[in-house]
Amino acid sequence: MPITKHSRLVASTIAVVLGATSLVACGSSDDDKSASSSGPATLTFWTWAPGMDKVVDLWNKGPGKQQQITVEVKKQASGDSLITKILTAHKAKKAPDLVQAEYQALPTLVSNDALADIATESKDAKSKFAEGVWQQTTLGTDAVYAIPQDIGPMMFYYRADLFKKYGLAVPTTWEQFAETARALKKKAPDKALTTFSANDSGLFAGLAQQAGAKWWTSSGDKWKVGIDDAATRKVADFWGGLVKEGAIDNQPMYQPAWNKALNTGKEIAWVSAVWAPGTLTTAAPQTKGKWAMAPLPQWSAGENVTGSWGGSSTAVTTDSPHKAAAAKFAAWLNTDPQAVAALAKESGIYPASTSAQTSDAFAQPPAFFSNQSDFYTKASEIAKTTAPSAWGPNVNVAYTSFNDAFGAAAKNKSDFGAALKTMQDATVADLKKQGFGVAQ
Amino acid sequence: MTSARRKPYGVKGAPYGFLLPAAVLFVLFFALPIGYAVWLSLHKVQVKGLGLGAGARQEVWAGLRNYTDALTDSELVDGALRVAGYGAIVVPVMLGLALVFALMLDTEKVRLAPVTRLAIFLPYAIPGVVAALLWGFLYLPDVSPFFYVLDKLGLPQPDLLDGGPLYLALSNIAVWGGTGFNMIVIYTSLQAIPAEVREAAKLDGATPLQTALRIKIPMVAPSLVLTFFFSIIATLQVFSEPTTLKPLTNSVSTTWSPLMKVYRDAFNTGDIYAAAAEAVIIAVATLVLSFGFLRAANSRTKQEEAR
Numbered sequence: 025m026p027i028t029k030h031s032r033l034v035a036s037t038i039a040v041v042l043g044a045t046s047l048v049a050c051g052s053s054d055d056d057k058s059a060s061s062s063g064p065a066t067l068t069f070w071t072w073a074p075g076m077d078k079v080v081d082l083w084n085k086g087p088g089k090q091q092q093i094t095v096e097v098k099k100q101a102s103g104d105s106l107i108t109k110i111l112t113a114h115k116a117k118k119a120p121d122l123v124q125a126e127y128q129a130l131p132t133l134v135s136n137d138a139l140a141d142i143a144t145e146s147k148d149a150k151s152k153f154a155e156g157v158w159q160q161t162t163l164g165t166d167a168v169y170a171i172p173q174d175i176g177p178m179m180f181y182y183r184a185d186l187f188k189k190y191g192l193a194v195p196t197t198w199e200q201f202a203e204t205a206r207a208l209k210k211k212a213p214d215k216a217l218t219t220f221s222a223n224d225s226g227l228f229a230g231l232a233q234q235a236g237a238k239w240w241t242s243s244g245d246k247w248k249v250g251i252d253d254a255a256t257r258k259v260a261d262f263w264g265g266l267v268k269e270g271a272i273d274n275q276p277m278y279q280p281a282w283n284k285a286l287n288t289g290k291e292i293a294w295v296s297a298v299w300a301p302g303t304l305t306t307a308a309p310q311t312k313g314k315w316a317m318a319p320l321p322q323w324s325a326g327e328n329v330t331g332s333w334g335g336s337s338t339a340v341t342t343d344s345p346h347k348a349a350a351a352k353f354a355a356w357l358n359t360d361p362q363a364v365a366a367l368a369k370e371s372g373i374y375p376a377s378t379s380a381q382t383s384d385a386f387a388q389p390p391a392f393f394s395n396q397s398d399f400y401t402k403a404s405e406i407a408k409t410t411a412p413s414a415w416g417p418n419v420n421v422a423y424t425s426f427n428d429a430f431g432a433a434a435k436n437k438s439d440f441g442a443a444l445k446t447m448q449d450a451t452v453a454d455l456k457k458q459g460f461g462v463a464q
Numbered sequence: 465m466t467s468a469r470r471k472p473y474g475v476k477g478a479p480y481g482f483l484l485p486a487a488v489l490f491v492l493f494f495a496l497p498i499g500y501a502v503w504l505s506l507h508k509v510q511v512k513g514l515g516l517g518a519g520a521r522q523e524v525w526a527g528l529r530n531y532t533d534a535l536t537d538s539e540l541v542d543g544a545l546r547v548a549g550y551g552a553i554v555v556p557v558m559l560g561l562a563l564v565f566a567l568m569l570d571t572e573k574v575r576l577a578p579v580t581r582l583a584i585f586l587p588y589a590i591p592g593v594v595a596a597l598l599w600g601f602l603y604l605p606d607v608s609p610f611f612y613v614l615d616k617l618g619l620p621q622p623d624l625l626d627g628g629p630l631y632l633a634l635s636n637i638a639v640w641g642g643t644g645f646n647m648i649v650i651y652t653s654l655q656a657i658p659a660e661v662r663e664a665a666k667l668d669g670a671t672p673l674q675t676a677l678r679i680k681i682p683m684v685a686p687s688l689v690l691t692f693f694f695s696i697i698a699t700l701q702v703f704s705e706p707t708t709l710k711p712l713t714n715s716v717s718t719t720w721s722p723l724m725k726v727y728r729d730a731f732n733t734g735d736i737y738a739a740a741a742e743a744v745i746i747a748v749a750t751l752v753l754s755f756g757f758l759r760a761a762n763s764r765t766k767q768e769e770a771r
Contacts, residue, residue: 280601
């Protein structure tokens, strides 16, 4: 074969291999912005919430029209890749004006100088949110980097009919939770109370948060990583113990086998958050009306704390030439009663705004939980007990490490403590590598 | 004639003029991105203190740090070993099957050859991600019809998404999807064998098996080299199958194959500098392996010719 053909083949190989990298190199160039900061403004909004365009229409036809601020929705995929996309666009100084961001991603975005401080524009908004929720958008500083949109207070979901059938009581402490799991295994060995899944780090983070863990704290100009702290270790050992003795399942969530287990009653409970009805509707359609929701089990009887899993905020980027206008929209979207009601209806979110949680939009329980008429009253009470969270600038690294380390530990039914150590070490090593100040 | 009156450089310049579009495209979409990746791989971020606020994060020169980090990273090395194990199953099985199928289709007494050829080729038309999803469902005991049958028959049900069987499960997807393509390549070059050669072999009393082993296989050796070459490259780049199976099991980590680690570093942990360095290393490894193989194959052919 002639040598030129080989080299072309090899060259195209390199092209394919480097494809991922060159994608990173392309910034978004579809949103041209004018340099002026006053007068009519058109804002671009990156969000993954379904139906957000309908909510934004309300703005564009109402307050937005009066103030000559038009918002355009650009639908995005949720998750870590969106953060990468925002940061890449920011590198080219072309980030959109507004972005939807999960709370745990805010420190990463702020440390890349991608988010603008909107403290002055959002003064009035602060009172609409619970203290613990608001604190996540300030990162403990005087600045405000986002307006809370939705929250995910954690709860315990269980099959009311099957709990009755097997004579199980709803656990109020984790001790009882373990006993319930063992009792069920004894009565029906082919069933399991629930599973420990390692494919969504948010669940474990929320459970640790409930136990009082503070994964990232700062003092002076140093970060302290507490992933391997006593509270988290307690949570890890608890779940690791249950997996090891076979009291609960160890298959990952969100895959066909898991759906089937929920749908057929092979798994009869799920530690989840306020958004669970939506997930259950698609994962276990045949169990409609058979579930009930209760507060999360507690570490000691009489306590009343929950963690949060999920939830996001609306932030203004430093690249926006219309920061004040963007902040106005962000505040309207998440505090205006009409806007929040539309968000709840169109996007199916559970609002962060406390008054919205008890508004008419939440008078009826979700259709899947039609049997539990006080679903949202209970949810709003549980939301008030959310423990403060502590996010740092490399949550993504910790989360990825969790997926791998706990995935392997759950599979091998090995020591979860060792997996937790791996997660701690990977997080600290990454901070050091990037040059952050790290306290030991 | 008009051409005679043209100035000499006009004629000389013409090829370059024709080359220009290709050259511009090459530079824009090929050389530049590669250059940028190399540039990225030699840099890193440097954060000060808590890293909050403007100007706390800078891009600084890193030298070969990203490369030494990647090469001493046990995950990348383990990933390479996993892929080597996977390739050791995929390449021989896939090419072996492709060759056998091609030879069988090439024999004189085969019936329904076009239909069979199409049936074997068809899986290649199914996108890799779809194939991986399809097989993934079949590997899951709770939703797989195979496991249902095994269960009814009271036979043991292996966990196909763990340990050693995971390699077989992944290899199976690649073999299922790739055999058809390789078979067509080999079959096409079998068809190009002159009829007189076949006739001569027949007249000399060679059995179909002898013809296949002594005549056909040596004559399609260049195609075998080519398919081997393609398969090696595809193996080194394995990404979509393990990525698609990952959500179904705890056994596939985010760094199962080297390319998955590149993806993770670029898009999950946001370290594009490390990802760029790893991409360059994989590209160089691919280059060295493929060229090494081609050189070895070529020198062998030359030796045989000299004999």
